[in-house]
Amino acid sequence: MRKKVLSGTRPTGDLHIGHLIGALSNWVKLQEDYDAYYFVADIHSFTNNLSTDKKNYYYSIVKDMLAAGLDPERSTIFVQSEVPEHAELATYLSMATPLSWVERCPTFKDAIRDLKAKGVVTRDSRGQDSKAGDEVQENVVSVGLLSYPILMTSDIVLYDADFVPVGKDQMAHLEISREIVRRFNHLFGETFVEPEGLLTKFPLLLGPDRRKMSKSYGNCIALNDEADVINKKVMSMITDPEKIRKDDPGHPEICNVFTYHKIFGTPELDRISAECASGELGCVACKRNCAQTLSKILSEHQEKRNDLSDEEIRRILDRGREKAREAASAKMDKVKKNMGLII
Numbered sequence: 241m242r243k244k245v246l247s248g249t250r251p252t253g254d255l256h257i258g259h260l261i262g263a264l265s266n267w268v269k270l271q272e273d274y275d276a277y278y279f280v281a282d283i284h285s286f287t288n289n290l291s292t293d294k295k296n297y298y299y300s301i302v303k304d305m306l307a308a309g310l311d312p313e314r315s316t317i318f319v320q321s322e323v324p325e326h327a328e329l330a331t332y333l334s335m336a337t338p339l340s341w342v343e344r345c346p347t348f349k350d351a352i353r354d355l356k357a358k359g360v361v362t363r364d365s366r367g368q369d370s371k372a373g374d375e376v377q378e379n380v381v382s383v384g385l386l387s388y389p390i391l392m393t394s395d396i397v398l399y400d401a402d403f404v405p406v407g408k409d410q411m412a413h414l415e416i417s418r419e420i421v422r423r424f425n426h427l428f429g430e431t432f433v434e435p436e437g438l439l440t441k442f443p444l445l446l447g448p449d450r451r452k453m454s455k456s457y458g459n460c461i462a463l464n465d466e467a468d469v470i471n472k473k474v475m476s477m478i479t480d481p482e483k484i485r486k487d488d489p490g491h492p493e494i495c496n497v498f499t500y501h502k503i504f505g506t507p508e509l510d511r512i513s514a515e516c517a518s519g520e521l522g523c524v525a526c527k528r529n530c531a532q533t534l535s536k537i538l539s540e541h542q543e544k545r546n547d548l549s550d551e552e553i554r555r556i557l558d559r560g561r562e563k564a565r566e567a568a569s570a571k572m573d574k575v576k577k578n579m580g581l582i583i
Contacts, residue, residue, distance in 0.1 A: 259304075447460060
C-alpha cells in the first residue's frame with residue numbers, strides 16, 4: 241500500500257498565486273506517489289471568521305484545485321464538514337490533550353498577536369500576563385481557536401496520514417499533533433499513525449506591497465484576476481528601493497518583481513537580470529514583462545477552470561465524501577473500541 245498524505249485549505253476567499261505555487265503545485269506532484277487526501281477546511285475557517293458565506297468559495301476552490309492539475313481519480317477531494325467524524329474525533333482527542341499544549345500553539349499565539357495589533361486586546365482574564373501574550377475579549381477568542389491543533393490532529397489521524405506537507409516554520413504545529421497521538425496511543429493502546437512532516441521548500445512570494453501575501457492584507461493576486469487587474473497590481477509593486485531613476489543600476493536579488501520572474505518562469509531571465517543590474521532595463525518595463533507572464537499563466541489556468549461546471553464539482557465532492565467517510569468510519573470504530581465506548 242502507498243503511504244498517505246493529507247492537506248487542506250480554508251474557504252475564506254478566492255485562492256491566489258501564493259496558493260498556486262505554495263500548495264496546489266506541490267499537491268499535484270504528491271498525488272503521483274502517495275494516496276492523497278485534500279479537503280476544504282470549512283470548520284477550521286470559523287476559528288477566526290464567523291461569516292456564513294463560505295460556501296460561495298467551496299466550488300471555486302475545488303475548481304482551482306482541478307485546474308492546477310489535481311486528479312479526483314488519484315486524490316480524494318472533499319469538504320471537511322461533510323465528514324462528521326472530523327468533529328467527533330476532535331472531541332475524543334480533546335479529552336486526552338492537556339490545556340498547556342494548545343495554549344503554546346503558534347497559531348493561537350499568532351492570532352492573539354494579530355488581535356492585539358487590531359486593538360481588541362484587553363487585560364489578562366486572570367489579572368496577569370500569560371505566555372501567549374495579553375488575553376483578549378471573551379467574544380473574540382473562541383474555544384475553537386484555542387483547540388485548533390486538536391481539530392487539525394483529527395483531520396490528519398482520521399485517515400492514518402503518514403505525511404503532512406509543511407514548511408519548516410510549520411513543524412511546530414505538527415509536533416503538537418504528534419504529541420497528542422503519542423499520548424492517546426499511550427492511554428488507549430495503538431490507535432493512530434504518528435504523522436511526519438513532509439518538508440517542502442515553498443518559494444517566498446510576497447504581495448505587491450512586499451508584505452506576506454494574505455487576503456487579510458488585501459495584497460493578493462487572485463487566480464481568477466483578469467489581465468487588466470493583474471497589470472494594475474503588478475504595476476503597483478514595490479521594487480528595488482535603491483533604484484530611484486530608470487537608468488540606475490538595479491539589484492535583482494532584492495527586487496520583488498525579479499522574484500516573480502524567477503518563480504513564474506519569465507523567458508530570458510538571465511537577460512533581465514543583467515539589464516536590470518546595468519541600468520539598461522527600467523522598472524516599468526520590467527513590471528510589464530512580469531504582468532504579461534502572470535497573465536498568460538493565469539489565463540491558461542482560468543480556461544481550464546471555466547470548463548468545470550458546478551454540477552461536475554458536486555459529483556466530485558460527493559465521491560470524495562463517500563470515500564473519506566468509508567475510511568473515517570472504520571477508524572472511528574477502532575477509536576471507540578480502544579476507548580471502551582463500544583460494548
